[in-house]
Amino acid sequence: MALLDPLFRWDAVAQLFSDRARLQGMLDFESALARAEAAVGVIPASAAPAIAAKCRAEHFDASAIARAAAPAGSPAIPLVKDLTALVAKDAPDAARFVHWGATSQDAIDTGFILQARRALDAISSETDRLAASLAGLARKYRDTPVAARTWMQQALPTSFGLKAAGWLDAVDRHAGRVQEVRRRALVLQFGGAVGTLAALGNKGLDVAKALGAELDLPVPDLPWHSHRDRMAELATALALLTGTLGKIARDISLHMQTEVAEVFEPAGEGRGGSSTMPHKRNPVASAVALAAAVRVPGLAATMLSAMVEEQERGLGGWHAEWDTLPEIFSLSAGALHHLTDAVAGLELDPMKMAENLELTRGLIFAEAVQMALGPALGRLPAHDLVQAAARRALAEKRSLKDVLAADPQVAKHLPPAELGRLFDPRQYLGASQAMIDRVLAAHAARQKKSSAGED
Numbered sequence: 001m002a003l004l005d006p007l008f009r010w011d012a013v014a015q016l017f018s019d020r021a022r023l024q025g026m027l028d029f030e031s032a033l034a035r036a037e038a039a040v041g042v043i044p045a046s047a048a049p050a051i052a053a054k055c056r057a058e059h060f061d062a063s064a065i066a067r068a069a070a071p072a073g074s075p076a077i078p079l080v081k082d083l084t085a086l087v088a089k090d091a092p093d094a095a096r097f098v099h100w101g102a103t104s105q106d107a108i109d110t111g112f113i114l115q116a117r118r119a120l121d122a123i124s125s126e127t128d129r130l131a132a133s134l135a136g137l138a139r140k141y142r143d144t145p146v147a148a149r150t151w152m153q154q155a156l157p158t159s160f161g162l163k164a165a166g167w168l169d170a171v172d173r174h175a176g177r178v179q180e181v182r183r184r185a186l187v188l189q190f191g192g193a194v195g196t197l198a199a200l201g202n203k204g205l206d207v208a209k210a211l212g213a214e215l216d217l218p219v220p221d222l223p224w225h226s227h228r229d230r231m232a233e234l235a236t237a238l239a240l241l242t243g244t245l246g247k248i249a250r251d252i253s254l255h256m257q258t259e260v261a262e263v264f265e266p267a268g269e270g271r272g273g274s275s276t277m278p279h280k281r282n283p284v285a286s287a288v289a290l291a292a293a294v295r296v297p298g299l300a301a302t303m304l305s306a307m308v309e310e311q312e313r314g315l316g317g318w319h320a321e322w323d324t325l326p327e328i329f330s331l332s333a334g335a336l337h338h339l340t341d342a343v344a345g346l347e348l349d350p351m352k353m354a355e356n357l358e359l360t361r362g363l364i365f366a367e368a369v370q371m372a373l374g375p376a377l378g379r380l381p382a383h384d385l386v387q388a389a390a391r392r393a394l395a396e397k398r399s400l401k402d403v404l405a406a407d408p409q410v411a412k413h414l415p416p417a418e419l420g421r422l423f424d425p426r427q428y429l430g431a432s433q434a435m436i437d438r439v440l441a442a443h444a445a446r447q448k449k450s451s452a453g454e455d
Contacts, residue, residue, distance in 0.1 A: 008288060010126075013333035016119045017326035023065070024057040025111030026079055028215070031055035033102055033190075036210035042203050043097040050094035054086045074319075076104035101192055101199040101207070105225050105313065109189035112325070113217065116234060117186050119329050120178060123336060127175045127241070128450070130340040134171060135443050137164035137346065142436050145425035146262060146353040147364060152254075154364050157357060157425035160263075160348065162432040165439040167248050172443055174241040175450075181237045185230035188212045191223025194312045226309040231321055235303035238332040239296045245335045246293025249286035252342070256283045262353045266345030285342035292335035299328045357425050362400035366390050368428045369404060369419070376413045385409065 005014060015021060031052040038048035060082055068078035080099045088095035099107070142161030147154045190208050191197060197204025212219035224230060255263035265283050302324045306317035357364060366386050373382035389407060393400045401423050404410045410419070421427055 008291065009330050009334035010122075010337035012122050012337075013119050014330050016115050016122075017330060019062045019066070020057045021115055022075070022111065023060055023062060023079060025114045026076055026107040027055035027057060027083070027111075028114055029102075029107045029110045030080070030083060030099060032211055032214035033100070033207075034097065036207050036214050037097070037100055037200075039210050040203055040206045042200060042207055043100055044093070047091070047094035047097045050091035051083075051087055051098055053090075054083060059086060074104050074108060076107045080104070080107070101197065101204070102190065103193050103225075105318070106190050106192070106223075108322075109225075110215070110217070113186055113189065114215065115326075116329070117182075119333065120182055120186070123238075123241075123329075123333055124175065124178055126333070126336050126340055127171060127178065128447075130336065130343060131168055131171045131175065131443060133340065133343045133346075134164050134168035135440060137161070137343075138168055138436050138440060141348065141350075142433065143426065144348075144350050144353065145357060145429070147356050147359075149254075154356075154360055156364060156367055157428050159429055159432050159436075160350075160353065161436050162429075163251070165436045167244075167251075168443060169439045170244045170247070172439075172446055174237075174244060175446065177237045177240065181233050185234050186217065187220045187224075187230070188215065188217040189223060189225070190219075191225055195223040195225055197223075226312055226314050226318075228303075228307045228309060228314070228317070228321070231325060232303045232307050235300045235325055235328050238328050239300035242289075242292050242296040242332045242335055245289040245332075245339050248343070249283070249289035249293070249335075249339060252346070253283040253286040253290070256281070256286075260352075260356065262349055262356065264347040264349075265342045266347060283342075285338040288338045289335040292331040296328055296331055299324050299331075303328070354425075360400075361393060361398065362423055363390055363393065365423045365425075365428065366400060368422045369400075369410075369414075372418070372422055373410070373413055377409075 005011075034043065034048040034051040037043045038045045060079065065075055065078045065082065068081075069075040072078055084095050084098040087098055138161045140161070141164065142159055144160045145157045146160045146163065148156050148158035188208065188211060190211055192199050192204070197208065200207055208219050252263055252265065254260065256265065264281065265285055267281060302320060306314075306320045306324070309315075309317045370379075370382045370386045373385065376382075377385065385407070386404070389403045389410075390400055392398070393403045396403075401419065404414075405416065405419060414422070
């Protein structure tokens, strides 16, 4: 359904999983295989350039390959057949060495790894862009009080900078996970029929080493045809990222509610409107991220289920990956891209935040007063005193500060100036400043490490 692609996907990544890109990934494997085998003397040196010259997706009819894949059981089988015929037209002798000693799964898996590597490059870059925007919000609004909400009710004051730092902290963890999964998952798949490379005689490991060098992929200790933890880890890493994107989107959309109106996605022509209500400003990027956060966990579960494969080659589980993992990449990348654009243009209303802090007539500062009275009265008596005052304030629709000021026991321990200070949200932000500084320092260290190529 291409009609929905611009809404839910990011073209820069979606194109990496197109039919043409999938064919090209397998053809890149075949081209590199020929060069590697020629380099170690398994096939004639003249065969490699003849094979490589035909390994271009535009030379092939993707629709015809798709139709042939249905009875064959995989697209690699008709692709190799067509490649062999294409090479034979110009170099009959070279055609004999197409796909020499390999199996279809080698081409399919390694081809996908090449696609995934380019996709992770784009995702990493976009994750860095999101993190940079969040770091900017944490710095800019570190002193801006906003109501923290637990169980979706006002709880205590916090700062919007700390909220943004929480988002940043999580996004930076995902950036680290992406780098970790790259190291473990982006490796060569090359094992031949059953993972022994027996068809290549005593040259199997030499070809594998040369093939890894051609594709710039690490060579694992042994092929992983039916061990799918690498693919599953790609899926789960992206699912975790998508979950955090959904959390950020949920927070933004809640802040955008009319009755809250503290934070807004950027406005623009044709953005966030309604077909019937001219006044609407809808959180469209948040909707995209939330939709992905609903869909991706189920797809990740499919990838985890597909790990239980039979002996040396999976039946059905491996096939279940072919649509599932590209969909996870595409949805995750789409959510990341759209939310990153929204966060970069996020609009805040600090005056509305301050106004909302007064909605409870001071009840949001009840804990601050309790803790101030605690050393003199004891924690539990202080709690009971403030709780009773809060109930009176609610029943009489008065401010908590006024009710407390009229209580002789409170007045005995808290002079008016001290009581007034307790109702200043900036005085009850705890260790938030230090926490923001720690997150920003960790973010800067990650950036420096990444720039140095140490990830």
